[in-house]
Amino acid sequence: xxxxxxVQVRGxxxxxxxxxxxNNISFDLVKGEILGIIGPNGSGKTTLVxxxxxxxxxxxxxxxxxxxELTKLEPHKIADLGITRTFQIMRPYYTLSAFKNLIVxxxxxxxxxASGGKLGDRDAVAIDLLEEIGFERDAFVPYKLASALPQGYxxxxxxxxxxxxRPEIVIADELFSGLSMSEIATMVPIVERLQMDGMTLIMxxxxxxxxxxxxxxxxxxxxxxKIAEGTPEEVMENETVKxxxxxxxxxx
Amino acid sequence: xxxxxxLALIFDFLTNFVGIVNLGGALFIGTGGYISGxxxxxxxxxxxxxxxxxxxxxxxxxxxxxxxxxxxxxxxFAIVSLMYPLMLYRIIEALNIFGxxxxxxxxxxxxxxxxxxxxxxxxxxxxxxxxxxxxNEDFGLVLRGIKDNDQAVRASGISIxxxxxxxxxxxxxxxxxxxxxxxxxxxxxxLSLFALDFSILPIAATVLGGMGTLVGPVLGAFFLTPLxxxxxxxxxxxxxxxxxxxxxFIVFKPEGLMNYFQRKYHQFEHWIEV
Numbered sequence: 358x359x360x361x362x363x364v365q366v367r368g369x370x371x372x373x374x375x376x377x378x379x380n381n382i383s384f385d386l387v388k389g390e391i392l393g394i395i396g397p398n399g400s401g402k403t404t405l406v407x408x409x410x411x412x413x414x415x416x417x418x419x420x421x422x423x424x425x426e427l428t429k430l431e432p433h434k435i436a437d438l439g440i441t442r443t444f445q446i447m448r449p450y451y452t453l454s455a456f457k458n459l460i461v462x463x464x465x466x467x468x469x470x471a472s473g474g475k476l477g478d479r480d481a482v483a484i485d486l487l488e489e490i491g492f493e494r495d496a497f498v499p500y501k502l503a504s505a506l507p508q509g510y511x512x513x514x515x516x517x518x519x520x521x522x523r524p525e526i527v528i529a530d531e532l533f534s535g536l537s538m539s540e541i542a543t544m545v546p547i548v549e550r551l552q553m554d555g556m557t558l559i560m561x562x563x564x565x566x567x568x569x570x571x572x573x574x575x576x577x578x579x580x581x582x583k584i585a586e587g588t589p590e591e592v593m594e595n596e597t598v599k600x601x602x603x604x605x606x607x608x609x
Numbered sequence: 610x611x612x613x614x615x616l617a618l619i620f621d622f623l624t625n626f627v628g629i630v631n632l633g634g635a636l637f638i639g640t641g642g643y644i645s646g647x648x649x650x651x652x653x654x655x656x657x658x659x660x661x662x663x664x665x666x667x668x669x670x671x672x673x674x675x676x677x678x679x680x681x682x683x684x685x686f687a688i689v690s691l692m693y694p695l696m697l698y699r700i701i702e703a704l705n706i707f708g709x710x711x712x713x714x715x716x717x718x719x720x721x722x723x724x725x726x727x728x729x730x731x732x733x734x735x736x737x738x739x740x741x742x743x744x745n746e747d748f749g750l751v752l753r754g755i756k757d758n759d760q761a762v763r764a765s766g767i768s769i770x771x772x773x774x775x776x777x778x779x780x781x782x783x784x785x786x787x788x789x790x791x792x793x794x795x796x797x798x799x800l801s802l803f804a805l806d807f808s809i810l811p812i813a814a815t816v817l818g819g820m821g822t823l824v825g826p827v828l829g830a831f832f833l834t835p836l837x838x839x840x841x842x843x844x845x846x847x848x849x850x851x852x853x854x855x856x857x858f859i860v861f862k863p864e865g866l867m868n869y870f871q872r873k874y875h876q877f878e879h880w881i882e883v
Contacts, residue, residue, distance in 0.1 A: 410764065436766035444764070450757040453750060461754040462765035464747045479747060522766055 361388040363526060363557055364427075364440070369408055369418030371401075378404040380581040381418070386526070391548070391558045393572035393589070395565065397601070401581040402561045403445055406528050409559075410442045411435040422526075437467045439525035443515040443532060445561075449503035455492060455514055456499040459483035462521040471523050483521065490517045491543060509540040516547070526557045533564040541567055569593070577601070611729030612638070613834055615787040616811035617818070617826030618736055619780040625821035626744045627776040628756030629679075630687040635694035635807035636674070637784020638791065641667035643701075645789035646713045646798030656717045660789045667785025672778045679773045682759075691808060698803040712799025716792060725794055732790075733827060736783055741823050743779075752776050810837070813855050819865025828866065 364386035371379045379401040386392055394402050407413035409420055411432040420427040427435050450458050462468065463479045484499045490513050492498040498506075503514065512532060519527050532548070533541050541564065548571050551558060562568040569575070569589040577585040577592055579601040585592050592598055616634040623629045645663035648654045654662070678689045701707055708714075719725035743749045751772055754762045759769050792798045810833065811826070818829025836854070840847040862869060 412760070412763075431768070432760075432763040433766050433768045436764050441766070442764055444761065448758040448761065450750075450754045450761070452753060452757060457750055458754075460747050460750045461762055461767065464751055465766040467766045518761060518765060 362386065363388050364409065364420065364422040366405075366409065367419050367421070369405070369415045369420065371404055371408060371413060371415045377581045379408065379415070382578070382581075382583050383418075384576055384583070384586065386557060386559065387574075388557055389552070389555060390573040391552055391560060391571055393568045393575040394559060394561045394578060395563070395568065395575060395592075396578035400578040402578055403530055404581075405578070406442055406530050406559070406561065409435075410440060410528065436522065436524075437465070439467065439522070440528070441519040441522050441524040441526070442528040443512075443519055443530055445530040445534075447508075447511045447515050449506075449511060449514050449518075451502070451504040454500050454502050455506060455510070456480060456483040456487055458503055458514055459486060459517060459521045462518055465522060467522055486517055486521055487514075490520070490547060509536055512536060512540075512544070513547075520551075524556070526559070527551065528559040528561075530561045531563065532560060533562055533567055545571060611733050612787045612791055612807075613810050613814060614733045614827045614830035615729075615736060615783055616807060617814035617830045618733070618740060618823060619783050620811045621815045621818075621820065621823055621826045622740050622744070623776065623780050624815070626749065626756060627752045627773060628682075628759070629773060629777065630683060631675075631690045631777075631780070632687045632808050632812065633690035633693045634784060634811050635803045635805065636690070636697070637667060637671050637781045638788035638807045639694055639697055639803040640670045640781075641785025641788025642792040642798050642802040643707055643788075644670075644785070646716055646792045647707060649716045649793075650713045656719070656793055659717075660786065660793065663789035663792075664782050664786040667788060668778050668782035671781035671785065672774060675777050675781075676774060679770055679777070694803040694805075694808065698800055701800060701803075708799070710800060712797055712801075714797045716796045716798065718793055718796040729790060732786065737823060737827055744823075748775075810834075813851075815865075816855065816863075817858055817865060819867030819869070819871075822865070822867040822871070825865050825867030 362385045366382060366384050369379055369382050370377065382405060394405070396402050404413060408415045409427065411427060411430055411434070415428060422440060423438055425438065427440070450461065460479050460483060463482060484494065487499040488494045492510065492513065498510065506514065516529065516532065533544060536544065545567055548558065548560070560568060560572060572589055575587065575589050575592045576583060577598045584601060585595045585598045587595070616638070620631065620634060623631045641663045644666045645659040648659040648662060649656070674693055675690065678686055681689070702710055719728070744753060751762065751767060755769050755772060762769050788802060791802070811830070814829035814833050815826040816829070817833060818825030818827065837851065840850050843850060
């Protein structure tokens, strides 16, 4: 794997009131890898994602990607660079049908630029994309209203919304949570295929077993601080991690 | 009547398809009306020029005024938008410009009754069908996306402020046209263009007709305006009856007439199938 660094996070901190949600975090994201970020609830994972994607401005520290300083850009400018994210709380465009949900990203300046104005029929592109990600066209699932879709499909729709943008980096915030085992079993190959297609992913997860299956590198956070980083095997052996995170299971 | 229909249309469009709750319909009426009045009176421009200029100019001014408030959402935007017409009212009153409290009178009116009656009906219909089409185009889908989840739209690389600005511009152009039309209908422009009526009645019409249907608000306006005139017979009690009808609707049929009939229609169709 080439060691081309796509995103550099340097000493990022953010407090809400007196709570340090993210405290002096630094890491690199290498092109083509899947970086897992794990940590107990409230350890600042989602805040970190919000900082990288520009939804929250950090108190200190900087994020660089593609020669730009992300911390100075608006969220839509960052998405325009090809860094996109899913949201932990899924709120699709409820009044629209599933494939119409994808028209919004397909209408974005980034896609217009990438396709050179020759995207063809946006509806057809959207339906193809949904079918690829597991919406059965024969059962007319892409045509259903987003408000009528079950959880598993909403997660996929959320991911499809990111993929429609033809991103370089996808930040998946708890993609597997709230899904049944069988739904996860179909999600894992999708993630693996994304990596094979050359996409770089950051995955925030609570489902450690599935994450360790796909991730190349794992970073562990607790109370806003990075407590460990390494391959899944290294992290699992790490004593501080066991104590902070996995240790709780041993007690139970 | 047509004016209230137009205002109700843009209120419905902004609220249910863009997620901007704009309570200041009088802002559009006032800016459009005053621009066309001033152009006609001070510069002597004919009616065919003043109305288009007022439509675009009023849209521009209204959009510029509302632009700083676009990032704020929901009830906060609603209050700011309600403030604007009242603010302009006081400014004109205090500075005594554009005729002050008396307004500008003796403006050009429409050549005959056919033009002034049919023009507004045509415009209402064109606006209705144009907006209906717009909200199902790709551009309109982005606007509806902003209403449902603006964060996801931003994460899709689309500037929500730019799209909201465009939506407000479209809406204020329609509103300003209504204002310019009103000015030339009466041949007079005055402070009452900023009155609360133009902000509140369209909302009532939208509630009555049905939120998010676009055609509902037009029907609501066609129902409420004559009612308003009939109730005039009751004198000061008019507002009481008026409010009672509105309260009744909000309590018993909050979905509005149009949504109710649509639902019944679908049930009926289903019934035949079985």
